[in-house]
Amino acid sequence: MKALIAVPFLILMAMTSSAQDTQSFIEYQDVYSVYITKDLKATKEFYTKWLDFEIVFEASWFVYMQSQGERKMSLALIDETHPSTPPAYGAFNGRGSFLTLQVQNAAAVYDKLKNRNAPITYHLKKEDWGQVRFGLTDPNGLYVDIVEQIEPASGYWEKYLPRE
Numbered sequence: 525m526k527a528l529i530a531v532p533f534l535i536l537m538a539m540t541s542s543a544q545d546t547q548s549f550i551e552y553q554d555v556y557s558v559y560i561t562k563d564l565k566a567t568k569e570f571y572t573k574w575l576d577f578e579i580v581f582e583a584s585w586f587v588y589m590q591s592q593g594e595r596k597m598s599l600a601l602i603d604e605t606h607p608s609t610p611p612a613y614g615a616f617n618g619r620g621s622f623l624t625l626q627v628q629n630a631a632a633v634y635d636k637l638k639n640r641n642a643p644i645t646y647h648l649k650k651e652d653w654g655q656v657r658f659g660l661t662d663p664n665g666l667y668v669d670i671v672e673q674i675e676p677a678s679g680y681w682e683k684y685l686p687r688e
Contacts, residue, residue: 556588556598557623559664562615564603566663571599574642574660575625575668597625618665630656630672652677 561567568587571577577589577599585606591597602608604615627633634648637660645667646659654676660668 554598556600558600558602559666560604560609560613560615561601561664562604563663564601567601570660570662571601574637574640591625599623616664616666618661618667622667622669624669624671626671626673628672630658630670633670634658650674652680654680 559567564585564587568579568582568589571589572579576592578592579587580590580598581588585603585608587601589599589601631648634644638644643660644658645661646657646669648656648658650656654674655671656674657669657671659670662668
């Protein structure tokens with residue numbers, strides 16, 4: 525009788541252990557990029573003035589911002605001279621990364637920014653791969669890509685599919 529009770533208990537323990545193994549061991553509270561900058565003030569003003577970010581936390585050496593609206597996107601800036609800046613990095617130089625901000629209507633955002641004389645560096649274009657996009661470049665040289673997802677041109681992605 526004890527064996528009959530022990531078997532379901534062992535099965536339940538194995539199922540619980542297996543379920544725990546598939547769960548993440550990290551529960552993130554937020555995920556955001558931190559950009560090391562030579563000009564904290566100009567960079568902060570760029571994101572708040574042109575891209576509608578709100579400052580959540582600000583110190584003389586660090587700024588944490590979030591986008592407005594229902595789905596928040598966060599990013600942060602840190603002065604390159606602050607001791608908490610990771611060693612051996614230095615300020616971002618605009619190479620090797622870009623920031624994409626996906627919107628519902630890229631043309632409407634483009635028109636609003638153009639009317640406000642925003643420093644647009646790539647003008648509105650419908651791309652064959654399935655985006656309407658334009659871009660700005662922040663004071664650190666980081667390209668900020670404003671995109672709207674649309675249907676790609678017929679057959680565009682076929683040449684990029686894996687070949688067997």
